[in-house]
Amino acid sequence: MARLNFLEETRFEKIPVSVYENKHIASKMVAKRIAEVILKRQANGSNTILGLATGSTPVQVYDELIRLHKEEGLSFKKVITFNLDEYFPMDPSSKQSYVHFMNEVFFDHIDIPKENINIPDGTLDREKIIEFCLAYENKIENLGGLDLQILGIGRTGHVGFNEPGSAPNSGTRLVTLDDLTRQDASRDFGGKGNVPTKAITMGIGTIFKAKDIILMAWNTKKAAIVMKAVEGEISGEVPASFLQLAENIEFVIDTDAASELTRFNTPWLVKDCNWNEFLIKKAVIWLSNAVKKPILKLTDEDYNNHGMAQLATEYGPAYNINIKIFNQLQHTITGWPGGKPNAIDSQRPERAEPSVKTSLIFSPHPDDDVVSMGGTFIRLVDQGHNVHVAYQTSGNTSVWDTDVLRYVEFTIDFYKSIGVAPEKFEKIYCEMSSFIKNKKPNETDPVEVQNVKAFIRKSEAIAAARYAGLQENQIHFMALPFYDRGKKMKNPVTERDIELTIQLLQKLKPHQIFAAGDFADPHGTHLVCFHIILKAMEKLRKTEKWAQSAWLWMYRGAWQEFETYEVEMAVPLSPQEVERKKDAIFQHQSQKDHPVFPGDDEREFWVRAQERNKKTAENYHKLGLANYEAMEAFVRWKF
Known part of the structure; x- marks a missing residue:
């Protein structure tokens, strides 16, 4: 059998x-x-x-x-x-x-x-x-x-x-x-x-x-x-x-x-299922999309004709299932990603208290924060939360060599304009230019070139975070060692990467943490960075009370998006907020037009983000919910 x-x-x-x-x-x-x-x-x-x-x-x-x-x-x-x-x-x-x-x-x-x-x-x-x-x-x-x-x-x-x-x-x-x-x-x-x-x-x-x-x-x-x-x-x-x-x-x-x-994806089509809340939610959303009906219009006949008769029999009638899933989806939507002060929060994705939270956004590369959750980032700042952003790596591999020469040329001209002799810079520039001219595919850059690329991305990250409303003391550049070490080693992560993350977490003691759960990036950096955060939090949660009550939210957007049935917090964006997010992304000039590593999606990052956010909102609307301009989606990590 x-x-x-x-x-x-x-x-x-x-x-x-x-x-x-x-x-x-x-x-x-x-x-x-x-x-x-x-x-x-x-x-x-x-x-x-x-x-x-x-x-x-x-x-x-x-x-x-x-x-x-x-x-x-x-x-x-x-x-x-x-x-x-x-x-x-x-x-x-x-x-x-x-x-x-x-x-x-x-x-x-x-x-x-x-x-x-x-x-x-x-x-x-x-x-x-x-x-x-x-x-x-x-x-x-x-x-x-x-x-x-x-x-x-x-x-x-x-x-x-x-x-x-x-x-x-x-x-x-x-x-x-x-x-x-x-x-x-x-x-x-x-x-x-x-x-x-x-x-x-x-x-x-x-x-x-x-x-x-x-x-x-x-x-x-x-x-x-x-x-x-x-x-x-x-x-x-x-x-x-x-x-x-x-x-x-x-x-x-x-x-x-x-x-x-x-x-695995639609098991109700091939077997009787052990239904749980997650699987029911996934199945009902799938059915709604399959028959092109809002959730509240699904019928017992729809369930029976699409392999879900068992679900309708065990948990039906259909309308009872529909209303439960509709309410679950509705409760994921919030304009208060840091929690709504003085509100009953039992049906909201985030806690109401404390009313002013310390929110720490981890960004694997210097632009993941605004590309993936720029609207929520700005919303948290606007709503008065103590927001910090931590850039985990320099992102210096994703800068064109031509940009390096352009910035050093600017520096030489600037020094000349203020009467400072730039001979040393000119010597370094000649060495850089010679290296870049004869550079082999994927050859490791000399330290000077790596530094210029890192400075370019750092200045852009500061500009974007400043645009979102942060002050200098709220912007942290971690420079986790694994990133540069990984260019030479097979398994570059060490205890030092985890310790640096622990130090920042202990310093800020955040109530909520946002981290990239977008593991489709072609660099593999997102996954490594996420595991470092998890290891740091696992250690802290053994002894630190604040860590035991801190929530970790995963965001996506640069490379993929969460499926609707996965989403636990959806932050709607108005047309004006979509434009503000786009302007924040525009601060990353080195990543515009044609990034070094675009993955298999040739669209610019701001276009990807905007279209994915609009698609998330459209998905909610098709299920029968309000028609928002765009939405950023989050899933809470369960420790």
Whole structure:
């Protein structure tokens, strides 16, 4: 019976999918599978032929294999590897090359013979590529084929570098990279313009020949494409969907990457649910959008016709459910993000007391505060709260090199204008100019250049915070060490980052804390900064009474937005407040027009913020609530 129930849950899934709590557990399971293949082949006196992937997805698999080698004696002497792909052209000594990547994260730490390692050659003359690709295919075939191929999946649905439009029988070849793929790689190359436009990749047909295939995916960034690959139609537009035709395929994913699969996203469509308040709220909002009716107009028939008969039977009639969810949504809306003084707050998202709160806004980069919650920021100040903003990093990687020269040129001219000899600055300027002229993709800037970039962003952050109404003593630049350390180290966060955060929290003792819960940023900085805040608060809550009663609100906006069913506080903005927020964002001149790392959203940050805020308001209105100009959304973190 349990097996039948599981088959019913997964009936939309056309590929076997194993879902693990997190990527750490999943990676260990994949590493175990690889080790079992190696040991079985060794016992037979045979070589193991492995197909390997690059990128962030398999890194922890490689970490676990290294541990198995060093601690449990797993040998790779009889393992022959074939990597999926390599950029073209690409020097193998470049930090962006997959040769460098594989050596750094795996090969240099195990006992595999160098002659057993095969990676596409990014240095070939163009006319020799076809010959090389045929030889690559033949070598795999002559060795008996791949025993196991591990894959990641790109947001275009690519496996290897088989981009949309690839044929299911394609072999190893030269391909042109999709623009989104290049955008995703831009951080490693110091900007999309430095990312190669082509690559050599194994084909889908080559991958299909492997005896076993494991595709891995982690985090919510991959959720949408995983759903398309697993549940969608087979299409060249999503190359990973061709894996539905394979008999030896398994997707190994974490709960975040699984979040859009039907059994997790809309479980009422495939099984009886254990209904709780959160799931009921999500389901009713989904139903309202599905039938295009305001919540209060939903009927029992709507519930029955859309897989929610169980909910209507257990908690109905429909109108009773509708009114409860409508009221819940209505109570998330507040014009008083710091709490309304002298008001009954049982139905409001924030507490009324104390009437004047100390509010601390953490901003991972120097513009996240105004981009994501600029309207609420200004509202808190206008309503008399003691607002502080803390910029956790300098954000100096997101400034164009040309801006550095422009600002130093300004400084030289300024010193000349007031009669101060600028010879020292001119010497530094010449050194900077020479470095920038000869700079390699993603090469680390000298300290002087890093500092100028940091000063540019600092001055912009001060201007924006001042525009929002803060004084100098309410603006804090934390310069958490992990940010610069992370350019050289794999795991840069240390106790020092947490201690600096604790010191600021103890100094201010905030009643409410706002932090970026927008983990889709391409830098990864938001997630790191959030975890540092959590670790700091976990320590403080053990001994500090104020910390035990402090509330932590997460904001989004720069890279994504909360779903309506997730929102616990929605702050409506008038047309005038939308303009004030936009003006605050405009203070960040270095991020206007064309930021260094825009992610896959090419719109300017102020446009993204404005349109996302308007969309949030529209979503509320479609559900039958008031029609506001815009809304900023927040979710409270439960310690």
